[in-house]
Amino acid sequence: KLHAVGGVCVTASHNPAPWNALKLFNRTGEFIGPTEFRRFDRILTKGRFDLKSAATLGRISTQTGWIEEHIKLVLAAPGISRQAIRNRRFKVVVDAINGAGSSALPELLQRLGVEVIRINCAGDGKFVHEPEPIPTNLRQLGQAVKKHRADLGLACDPDADRLALVDENGRAIGEELTLAIAIMPVLRQKTGATVFNLSTSRVTADVARSLGSKVFLSKVGEANVVRMIRQKRAVIGGEGNGGVIYPACHAGRDSLVAAALVLTALCQRRLSLAQMVETLPVYHAIKTKAALTPRFAKQLQGFGLEAAKLLGRVKVNRQDGLRFDFERGWLQIRTSNTEPIYRLIVETDDKRLTQQLVRQVSGYFK
Template structure:
């Protein structure tokens, strides 16, 4: 079934997902995850209410009680799952996808991510089977307002930001639920009203065209920092005071100034396989051990928990925190970033200066190649460079990452599409151009 992905269930509503399928997902989920009561939140997409009705009906027909949290951010559902001890939770959202899409993010007890490898595959099989629904004693449904408690939690990280000029793009998404509570009136607001038609721009802050408004606002209003959230507020990205987009992996390094500056304990920080080598080099100054792992919340959050890391992050703008049930939160990450920005402004340092101190590597960014024979193409690239020089580090999960003294690359397959994703970094632009040209030549024979 097309909607079942590696990390969640997601697709075009009415095509890849419909209310009958969502009902069956609700009905069969208790056969995958044992539960008596489940927490459900939803975003503001136009199909979210219908999906909630179908999902909760299926769950209740399976004898499960439902706690209806109403409109929430995805991280708010994660937090509520852990805080109130729910057996499981579901967030109805398509995150950063277009407005006609929707989906389901599933978590088990203790906020454990449920992906295709640990539950969704079995659920897909049940939903797609001929197994008929046999209704049990109907579960109850109750309203649950988590906002006051959640806000109290977030306020622990909030400080006086009156010395900062801010521009914030809420992408007409769920971060707007907390706009005034967390940021007061001390910011230039863009696309602040939650609106499932996303009139400002698509709620994907990684796409350059969706960054144009916030970049312009930062420059126009001489802001110290620009913040842009995705649709369900589990991701956040930042713009420096010059209006430049900051590569989200570099923020992982910057967070050391919040989490690691006053500790002598050797903490672990998790990052994905695409993360700049500069991040590990910078974190070593804080006595931190970096752990490289696979892309995606189902893997990143699980690995952070496994190694008991203090925090972690991804190139896609997810940031995970030990004190947030090892889960990701865009709002929490933004508060931490504001703390750091404010501290350094008082010392006369700008965000762009901080980022420059972290990395001077030349970077390709992630490049996509349409290739059907993904494994053969990856093996050809890896074989070519291993013959040229012995790698100083080699990782063979989530594709491959090969590191050499002056450059490194990651090549990995898309989980859902016929694409190879390639990223490289080098100590000079000339070396980067030379190496990437060699990669592109190898991949030419595999491109569709």
């Protein structure tokens, strides 16, 4: 909107309070991709900069009102049933962990006629619990939902790009289901392609396909998902960590967009959140990690044969580590971009099978 050449967001996302970082945007408002980052990194590594005088650098200006602008953008997005949400008269508890969503998310909900109960919405950056919006960190929200007899609870991470849900019984339903529910109203309004990363639960792909969508899987990372959304002209996409990307609004993960779409889905289906979860396919996933060993690269090369023994007929995807899809589920092994570890995700339709495969695969890489 300002025709800027780029942007910087100061955030460490869901990481603990001692950490901070910079997220870099290009002129289109999207996170810079690997190619752009390598160019940027080369400049930093060389340490030689063309210095400019203060007179030629431009000017610094402080602008306000951008939360209101963003709320207007979300409210105007196609597929969001504003009147239906108002008519439903939801009562919602919001836990913004005192982060960037502390005023924005409650204000959006109030504009939709929602009765909002705020916890941890001071906006002072003081985390009262671990900031990642996963079930183990949402106990306070669950208790508040039950105490206030709310319809549901919404939790975002510190920079408000991920959304997790707590049902009317105070149960955190798992961040994977946010995306599965959020895509429903978009695909009901307009059938089109969807893009999810390779670590996203199969339940989301199942929901998308049931609504006539062709599903594409990208490498992990928001920039990778956005790039494929552009390439495939997808109508919606995201990541299974609660990150919803709705390009009709903007090309980035957004908890406000996710919240509006989830409430729309509940209105369209005339269900509570717990009832909505009951309609979804059931899978059992385990996510684990382990330290890399000197033998890991060689072991990974030979794992294809081992996977065939364990899983039977498989479809292999090598975009991001190794992912094997088989009749009853899938598993993925990928190295971390930030730590000397590998991550293993196993998801199947049977809890015992998932546990068994985690033991077998972990044993192979010891």
